[in-house]
Amino acid sequence: MPDGVSSLPVDRELRRVLRHGTFAQVLDHALSARGLSLERVQFHLAGHGVRVSRAALSYWRHGRSRPERAESLRAVRALEAVLDLPAESLVSLLGPPRPRGRLKAGPDAIDRRLLWPAHRPLLAAVNAPQDDRVRLLDVHEHVLVGDDRGLVSMRSRLVLEAAAERVDRYLVFLWAEGSTAAVPVDPKYCRLGRVRVDDSAGATVCELLLEQRLAAGERTVVEFSSEFPPGHELTFFHHRFTRPIRQYVLQVEFAGAVPVGCVPFRQANVHAPRHLGAPLWIGASRTAHLVVTDSPPGITGLLWEWD
Template identity: 60%
Template sequence: MPADRVSTARPVDRELRRLLRQGTFAQVLDHCLNVRGLSLKRLQDDLEARGAHMSRAALSYWRNGQCRPERDESLRAVRALEELFGLPESALVSLLGPPRPRGRGAEPGSVDRKRMWPGHDPLVASLAVSADEGLRHLSVHEDVRVGADRRLAEVSTRMVVEAARDHVDRCLVYQWVEESELPELAASRFCRPGRTRRDETAGATVCELVLDQRLMAGERTVVEFTWKFAGGPELTHYHRRFTRPVRELVLQVEFTGPAPANCVPYRQRTPADPARRGHPLWIGLTGAAHLVVEDVRPGIAGLSWEWD
């Protein structure tokens, strides 16, 4: 057998046999690559020699569990992987499960990210990351500070997140402003800023936050970050957008100057849908209004107020 080819011997190590019985496609692929000391470039070359053409980016996504093979060409590559690694026929294919539904019905109860953040889609695409970042948001606590000039000054966010798949090491956060300068990420805890993309015309910002630790499926962590704002019009509302259900939202708006005349919670399905308003909230002596919602459905939850 040539030295530059991958061995096709039957699986013999105990961990591989266990993963083939109980593991995921991504875990088996990662294990085989690690045991054999193969780079993605080497793997790509071996697949090419067998007529399976896959990019290194796609192979990396498969290995990390960010996406899985579903197209006909991808499934041909999976069968080539079985041959390369000396695995029984259909050993990897059987780990893929049924194809995931696509389109509007892809995830019941969710809202398409493009509908919720229409101006951000080109920025996300430029980062060349999976649209599904692999994180569930369990709770979101957001502290919004409005200056004495009635303008947005600062937003601090604390999120508890859970990995929906293995090898999750980052998340994307979004900001949108209207008729004001784009915000700056001023601080972060339990993570560090990665790449940032901006579109001043659309008022859109996307920032990649790299987690302190790589999460396996079911593991949880906390992410904290603060945005600083400069300039902008008089603020009369603030909201949080959710594409998936969240167990708890705590939205706190602090007015550092005189408090507005009233403050009302509202909900929307998407930015294009009409708002449904609730009962007025009390603004305490500290000049803060609080919105606490459990089992938040996908959509928009926010507060609006009148100054005079």
């Protein structure tokens, strides 16, 4: 037992949650009963030779993720000692580890191979890590449409959250209809890793290597630009999300003529029909603004009509 930490009374509520509760419920109850902050828990775990991020402890406590890897299970056993819980009481509540095979589509996720069918060979070429290691929280994209009504450039800002330990990269997918593939340039808060392109499909897969390795629950921001070669007249722009997104901001600026109409749309997948929203106003800035919050996985974007 750590110095300065009194023994936790085995009260009726603790016995109940140990018998009938989940891992998160037992951990939350034990922490509350002890009156320990997550910072103090980190300090005591370090005394056991274990280091866990505050974000990871918070995620475990609130049931947003669970420890599965060998180093995380060692941390759980140390937690049992720090919280004066019976040996294996927390570990036994974790159950068998979740399968770690290929990601399958579910109610809150879409397999990226279904959303990006033209990119499948490129994914194999970069030996892509599982898609569930990083959560995409916020996306801000500024798109420039040129005088020729074609796609000129895009500037992207992404807020990422690690959903696993030791996350050090993120995959970006680009697609340019009717032109050769674009490659990200001018990365900020990251650097470019492996890039694979298929000019015949206008498809690009690129690694963004993060400035630091993230523990589960830690967040970072990355930015990059994409410049597109001349292509077809552009009538829409969208982003494809494999998981729910907290916020998506899309700004489409028209350097030349302004469309006669512009509406937001959403699709469940690449083969589903488009569901249109209310028309958007394009003002003196010659820019259409779309702001979407708490959106489910799928395709979200803007559709416009030229005169």
